[in-house]
Each structure stands twice: as structure tokens, then as C-alpha cells.
Amino acid sequence: MFRKWHLFTPGPVPVAPQVLLAGAVPTPHHRLPEFSALLSEIRRDLQYLFQTRRPVFFFASSGTGAMEAAVANLFSPGEKVLVVRGGKFGERWGEIAEGYGLLPVYLDVEWGKAVQAEEVKSRLDRDPEIRAVLVQAHETSTGVKHPVEELAAICRDKNVLLVVDAISALGVYPLPMDEWGIDVMVAGSQKSLALPPGLSFIAVSERAWSRVEKATLPRYYFDLRREWKAYQKETTAYTPAVSLLLSLQAALRLVRETGLEKLFAHYALVSEATRRAVRAMGLEVFPEVPCEALTVIRLPEEVDGGKLTRLLRERYGVVVAGGQGKLRGRVVRITHMGHQSPLEVVLALSALGLGLSEMGFPVKMEEGLAQALAFIGERGKEVYA
Amino acid sequence: MFRKWHLFTPGPVPVAPQVLLAGAVPTPHHRLPEFSALLSEIRRDLQYLFQTRRPVFFFASSGTGAMEAAVANLFSPGEKVLVVRGGKFGERWGEIAEGYGLLPVYLDVEWGKAVQAEEVKSRLDRDPEIRAVLVQAHETSTGVKHPVEELAAICRDKNVLLVVDAISALGVYPLPMDEWGIDVMVAGSQKSLALPPGLSFIAVSERAWSRVEKATLPRYYFDLRREWKAYQKETTAYTPAVSLLLSLQAALRLVRETGLEKLFAHYALVSEATRRAVRAMGLEVFPEVPCEALTVIRLPEEVDGGKLTRLLRERYGVVVAGGQGKLRGRVVRITHMGHQSPLEVVLALSALGLGLSEMGFPVKMEEGLAQALAFIGERGKEVYA
Numbered sequence: 001m002f003r004k005w006h007l008f009t010p011g012p013v014p015v016a017p018q019v020l021l022a023g024a025v026p027t028p029h030h031r032l033p034e035f036s037a038l039l040s041e042i043r044r045d046l047q048y049l050f051q052t053r054r055p056v057f058f059f060a061s062s063g064t065g066a067m068e069a070a071v072a073n074l075f076s077p078g079e080k081v082l083v084v085r086g087g088k089f090g091e092r093w094g095e096i097a098e099g100y101g102l103l104p105v106y107l108d109v110e111w112g113k114a115v116q117a118e119e120v121k122s123r124l125d126r127d128p129e130i131r132a133v134l135v136q137a138h139e140t141s142t143g144v145k146h147p148v149e150e151l152a153a154i155c156r157d158k159n160v161l162l163v164v165d166a167i168s169a170l171g172v173y174p175l176p177m178d179e180w181g182i183d184v185m186v187a188g189s190q191k192s193l194a195l196p197p198g199l200s201f202i203a204v205s206e207r208a209w210s211r212v213e214k215a216t217l218p219r220y221y222f223d224l225r226r227e228w229k230a231y232q233k234e235t236t237a238y239t240p241a242v243s244l245l246l247s248l249q250a251a252l253r254l255v256r257e258t259g260l261e262k263l264f265a266h267y268a269l270v271s272e273a274t275r276r277a278v279r280a281m282g283l284e285v286f287p288e289v290p291c292e293a294l295t296v297i298r299l300p301e302e303v304d305g306g307k308l309t310r311l312l313r314e315r316y317g318v319v320v321a322g323g324q325g326k327l328r329g330r331v332v333r334i335t336h337m338g339h340q341s342p343l344e345v346v347l348a349l350s351a352l353g354l355g356l357s358e359m360g361f362p363v364k365m366e367e368g369l370a371q372a373l374a375f376i377g378e379r380g381k382e383v384y385a
Numbered sequence: 386m387f388r389k390w391h392l393f394t395p396g397p398v399p400v401a402p403q404v405l406l407a408g409a410v411p412t413p414h415h416r417l418p419e420f421s422a423l424l425s426e427i428r429r430d431l432q433y434l435f436q437t438r439r440p441v442f443f444f445a446s447s448g449t450g451a452m453e454a455a456v457a458n459l460f461s462p463g464e465k466v467l468v469v470r471g472g473k474f475g476e477r478w479g480e481i482a483e484g485y486g487l488l489p490v491y492l493d494v495e496w497g498k499a500v501q502a503e504e505v506k507s508r509l510d511r512d513p514e515i516r517a518v519l520v521q522a523h524e525t526s527t528g529v530k531h532p533v534e535e536l537a538a539i540c541r542d543k544n545v546l547l548v549v550d551a552i553s554a555l556g557v558y559p560l561p562m563d564e565w566g567i568d569v570m571v572a573g574s575q576k577s578l579a580l581p582p583g584l585s586f587i588a589v590s591e592r593a594w595s596r597v598e599k600a601t602l603p604r605y606y607f608d609l610r611r612e613w614k615a616y617q618k619e620t621t622a623y624t625p626a627v628s629l630l631l632s633l634q635a636a637l638r639l640v641r642e643t644g645l646e647k648l649f650a651h652y653a654l655v656s657e658a659t660r661r662a663v664r665a666m667g668l669e670v671f672p673e674v675p676c677e678a679l680t681v682i683r684l685p686e687e688v689d690g691g692k693l694t695r696l697l698r699e700r701y702g703v704v705v706a707g708g709q710g711k712l713r714g715r716v717v718r719i720t721h722m723g724h725q726s727p728l729e730v731v732l733a734l735s736a737l738g739l740g741l742s743e744m745g746f747p748v749k750m751e752e753g754l755a756q757a758l759a760f761i762g763e764r765g766k767e768v769y770a
Binding site: 003004005006014016017258314315316317318339340341342343344346347350351353354357358365366367369370373376377380381384 | 388389390391399401402643699700701702703724725726727728729731732735736738739742743750751752754755758761762765766769
């Protein structure tokens with residue numbers, strides 16, 4: 001009866017029941033006029049979420065598909081791109097670029113550190129052949145936030161494209177695409193949109209669109225030119241993931257009703273409360289510049305992270321993510337995204353404290369919880385008014 | 386996105402998604418052979434839950450319907466029953482008895498106190514015309530547990546029926562009907578069974594069944610004789626609440642898989658953790674003998690309970706129950722029943738602490754949480770192993 005899961009992983013995230021139920025209806029056909037109306041609504045709401053007047057495209061794919069779409073649509077073989085590589089998803093930009101025969105130039109950043117905008121600038125100064133900068137809004141593997149606004153200004157100056165993986169960032173903190181001049185932004189459904197996995201999103205600035213027309217890399221399913229043609233006819237190039245789009249409609253309505261400002265304030269509040277708790281517990285927030293989507297916590301050296309996450313899951317139903325790549329076993333990652341209420345992070349923190357204690361590494365749990373709760377109690381008066 | 390409800394009310398309670406989904410199928414017809422198989426399984430599993438070899442009947446009704454069924458099926462006009470009245474549900478026994486023209490004799494107990502078995506015995510000694518004792522396993526309005534096992538022994542001695550409202554008790558702590566000799570036990574779906582409201586249950590001992598045959602009070606929908614005839618033909622007297630029965634099947638499978646012992650251990654653990662937290666916070670557990678189904682907390686005199694519960698709900702999505710009848714505004718009630726995980730009560734306690742603090746009555750929240758978590762951490766090793 002009490003086997004209940006509390007998902008604190010940075011994707012998938014908890015999905016609201018009304019969003020799930022919106023997709024749990026007999027599948028409508030995707031070429032009927034009613035479906036075009038649905039598409040129009042979704043597309044308008046996606047523009048609100050992306051803070052752009054440009055069209056936003058979606059694919060039935062994981063977020064990685066939209067990353068691939070960005071690369072395949074913008075470039076021609078042998079072109080140089082600067083890849084900010086400070087975690088697993090920076091590495092992924094590089095792997096896609098290499099896979100497509102581009103010449104990625106790597107700007108390696110220590111895991112947990114943010115890229116220095118100046119460093120990007122000097123790389124671009126030194127190598128005028130670089131056509132684009134590929135970066136994450138934040139690195140979900142380390143929790144670090146990169147300075148997207150500054151990077152956008154630099155790229156504009158240099159006439160270089162800025163391609164941002166905002167897969168787990170969109171809707172969590174401000175990334176106003178048009179205002180900042182981000183050229184390409186990609187996102188996924190199982191993050192802040194709080195949908196199940198299976199949809200990815202991409203928007204392309206006017207400046208970058210001219211490259212889409214000229215790019216010679218091969219693409220078919222992810223070809224944005226075909227999607228744009230279909231978009232204009234209020235349809236999609238291929239069969240879309242219909243049930244997920246019905247859920248998307250419900251999720252986007254929630255976003256619109258809630259308002260981006262309020263969402264951002266919620267995530268800022270809960271993530272700061274969590275960081276305060278973590279530090280008061282005597283633990284360390286891993287990234288130098290933490291993002292609001294998740295909190296990455298460095299574990300004491302002697303703790304086996306895999307054993308810890310298993311203990312939390314099996315004993316308390318609390319599912320947190322471990323580390324990826326070189327951080328495997330060294331950190332735990334607790335997301336704030338998705339259908340979570342303000343106090344719910346206390347569950348994750350309580351489980352973490354109990355788990356560490358049981359494994360012989362007691363932390364100052366009550367001090368941590370007190371810090372988090374005091375902060376939520378105080379700031380929540382405005383944010384949840 | 387973050388408007389999420391956490392239901393801590395003593396009915397309805399959180400329902401597991403697989404239980405909800407089990408009922409969300411096209412309605413099968415209730416007179417087909419496949420449905421008889423479903424009924425057989427449900428009935429067998431209800432016997433396990435009631436710890437009885439007697440048939441367990443169900444009605445499409447709230448728990449109050451099964452209370453009425455108990456009265457209407459057991460008695461004849463003008464008969465005397467002893468009603469233990471120490472809260473809103475004790476009062477309800479009296480109202481039903483009066484409504485049906487019985488002569489209820491009231492044993493009034495101070496709200497929050499358990500009835501003394503000796504007191505019941507002396508009332509029965511003094512008045513041999515009393516045919517039955519009507520009592521709650523616990524009073525959900527005050528959280529107090531009555532001594533059912535002792536009462537059963539006394540009633541057996543006196544050849545008086547013991548009728549127990551176990552609406553929010555069944556499956557929470559031991560009430561072995563056959564072993565203790567409870568004559569009638571009633572239950573509801575939206576309590577420990579963790580279903581939506583709409584079903585009630587009743588089982589009648591062999592000894593009490595002879596009264597059912599002789600009782601002359603009018604009854605039709607709740608007539609157990611008709612239900613027993615239908616039961617023997619593997620059907621029901623009237624159209625049952627089919628979707629709820631499909632969910633019931635799923636819930637009972639969970640009960641069986643989990644096992645009553647484990648369920649009891651879970652509720653004992655979580656309720657004790659909560660009481661420890663409440664006391665460490667500087668608050669008072671209201672009932673003298675607390676039950677495991679819910680924790681009733683006395684509020685400081687100056688606190689407006691209605692305002693407090695509204696604050697918790699609107700700010701944090703945490704829904705706790707206020708007081709009923711003469712306890713209105715004076716207590717909050719937090720249930721442990723339903724689809725709740727071990728640490729989830731921490732959400733309710735955190736919200737309660739923050740709410741009281743905001744209303745000008747700070748409590749020692751971190752000490753409370755520390756007590757609860759330490760207890761869950763320690764005992765949980767066995768209970769959730």
C-alpha cells in the first residue's frame with residue numbers, strides 16, 4: 001500500500017495527473033482540422049515558453065534528437081564549431097558534431113565550473129573559422145549554469161551562432177531567446193514541462209535560419225525545412241506523438257495560467273532553500289554557479305553513491321539521480337522540476353540525511369531542514385501568495 | 386505547475402494510481418460470469434482483511450450506510466442498545482439508533498478519552514435489557530482508540546452483541562474479528578483501503594446472524610438477507626458500484642501482497658513517529674489513547690484552526706482536517722492512511738510548523754522533525770526491509 005515513488009530525478013520528473021489524463025483519450029487523427037487547431041494552440045504557447053516570435057518545432061524524439069536536429073540543420077561538412085565541454089552533455093554536443101563530420105574545437109571546462117565568457121571570446125578571436133558555439137544553459141550532469149546572456153552578446157558581435165541546449169532549463173529560469181539573441185534553443189518534454197519523455201523542441205532565430213537553407217549536412221526526419229513547410233499548413237511533416245501532444249496542450253495551459261515569472265520564482269525559491277539545507281547539513285553544493293533546475297550535492301569521499309541512491313529508493317521510495325560519467329558515485333542530483341509542491345523537496349532531503357546516517361556518515365539533518373523550511377516559510381509568502 | 390495536493394485527511398486519502406486506473410476501464414456488465422469471478426476474488430480478499438471466515442458484504446454507500454445496515458439488520462423496534470458516545474461518530478450511532486426507533490442508552494465519554502471496559506461491563510450488569518454495544522474501534526473525530534478486544538470479551542460473557550465501527554480502522558491495526566469475537570464490523574472504502582469514497586463493508590458473526598433473521602426493523606437496500614442470497618449465487622442483490630469494485634480488486638491485491646502484519650507495522654511506525662514529532666514540537670497529542678490511523682493534535686488556545694488549515698492548503702497544497710463538532714477550530718487531524726510513503730508525513734509536519742509560526746505561534750519544528758526522522762530511520766530498517 002505504501003510503495004509510492006517520489007521522483008526527484010532531473011528527467012523524467014513527476015507529471016500532473018490532469019496532464020497524464022489529457023493524453024489518455026482515444027487517439028484523434030493527426031490530419032483532421034480539429035488537430036490543426038490543437039497544433040496552433042500548442043505552437044503559440046511554445047512561443048510564449050521560448051519567449052520568441054519565431055516558430056517552435058517539435059519532434060517525437062528525446063532531447064538528444066533536437067540536439068542532432070540543431071547540428072544537422074545548421075552546418076555543412078568540415079565546418080568548425082566551438083563546443084563547451086564541462087560535463088556529459090557538453091560531451092554529447094561534441095559527439096554529435098564529430099558524428100556529422102564537423103570539426104569541433106573543444107573548450108574544456110572543469111566539471112562543476114561555469115565556462116568563462118571571456119574564454120569563449122578569446123577562442124573566437126583566435127579562430128575566425130568557428131561558425132557556432134554549442135553550449136548547455138546548464139550542465140545537468142554537474143548542475144552548473146553557463147553565462148548564456150553574455151555568450152549571446154559575444155556571439156552576436158562575432159557573427160557566430162549560439163546554440164543552446166536548454167533541455168532541462170527552459171521554463172525553469174529566464175532564457176528569453178529573442179531578447180538575448182540566442183540562435184538555436186532546444187528543449188525536451190520530460191523536464192520543466194513536466195510531461196513524460198518523448199517530445200523534443202527546437203527554435204531557430206532568423207539569422208540562423210539562413211544557415212538552415214544553405215546547410216548541406218544530410219537530414220530527413222529532423223529536417224527543419226520540411227517541418228517549416230508543414231508548419232505553414234498547420235500540420236506536421238510526419239506523424240506526431242499524438243497523445244503526448246494532447247498532454248503538452250494541458251501542460252502548456254498550466255504554464256500559461258501560472259505565468260513564467262511565477263514559475264521562475266518558484267524554482268529560484270526551492271533551489272535556494274535546498275542549497276541552504278545542503279550546506280547547513282554539512283554537505284557541499286557541487287557546482288560553482290548552481291542552476292535552479294536541480295541541486296547537485298557532492299558526497300563525502302567514502303560514501304558509495306550507488307548504494308546510497310538504492311537505499312533511498314528501496315527504503316523510502318525516494319528516487320534521486322546519482323552521478324554521470326566521471327561523477328558516478330560521487331554526487332547525488334535532486335531535481336526541482338516538474339509537478340512538485342513547495343515543501344516536497346523536504347522528502348528528498350530527509351531521505352538523504354537518513355540514508356547518509358545509516359551508511360555511517362551522519363549529517364546535521366535538522367539544521368538543514370530548519371534552514372530550508374525557514375526560507376520557504378519566509379519567501380513563500382510572496383511566491384505562493 | 387506546482388499546484389499539487391497532499392491529502393492528509395482521514396478520508397478521503399491518497400489513492401494509488403494503479404488502483405485508480407483499475408477502475409478506469411469500460412464498465413463491464415455486472416451479471417456476466419466474468420464478474421462473478423471478480424466478486425469471488427474480492428470476497429475472499431475481504432475475508433482476509435476482516436480476518437474472518439464469515440461473508441463480507443459491500444454496498445454502494447458511504448460508511449454511514451454500513452452503520453445503518455448494522456442497526457437495521459440486527460434489531461427490532463424498542464430494543465435497547467448501549468452507545469459509547471465520545472465523539473462525532475459515537476453520536477452518529479446514537480442518531481441512527483434513535484432514527485430507527487431503538488432505545489439507545491448513552492455511555493458518554495469525555496472527548497479524547499477511551500471508554501473504560503469496566504464501565505461498559507457495569508452498565509451491562511445493571512441493565513440486562515441491553516442487546517448490543519455500539520462503539521467505534523477509534524473515534525476519528527478525536528483519534529482515541531477504544532478497547533475493542535476487552536469489550537468483545539465482556540459482550541461475549543453477557544451474551545450481548547458487539548457492533549464495531551471500524552470504518553477508518555480496518556487494515557490499520559489488528560481487529561481480528563473471529564479471534565476476538567466481534568459480532569459486527571463495518572468499514573469504508575476511502576480509508577485504509579485507499580480507494581475513493583463510495584463503498585462500505587459489513588461482516589456479521591454467526592451469533593449475530595440469527596438476529597438478522599429475526600430482526601423486524603424495516604430495511605430494503607441494506608437488507609443483508611437479500612445480499613446473502615445473492616452472495617451464494619456469486620452475484621449482488623442490486624447493481625454494484627462496478628468501477629469501484631474493479632479498483633477494490635486492485636487495492637485488495639495490494640493488501641494481500643503487502644500482508645496485514647506489514648501494514649500494521651507501517652502504520653504503527655508512522656503514527657508513533659508523528660506523535661514524537663508533535664510532542665517535541667511542543668504541541669499536544671489530543672487523545673489519551675491514540676490510534677494508528679491518524680494523529681489528532683491540540684492547537685494552542687489562541688490559534689484559529691480554520692485559518693491554519695486554509696493557510697496550509699493554499700500555501701503548500703497540504704490538506705489536513707480540522708476538528709469536528711465541539712473540536713471545531715481546536716485541533717488538526719493528520720491521517721497516516723492510504724497511499725502514503727514512510728517519509729510523507731514530514732510534509733504535513735513541516736507545513737504545520739510553518740503555518741503555526743506564520744500565525745505567531747512558533748513551534749520547535751526542527752526538534753520535531755528530528756525526532757520523527759530518527760524514529761523512522763531506526764525502525765524503518767525492519768519495517769521497510
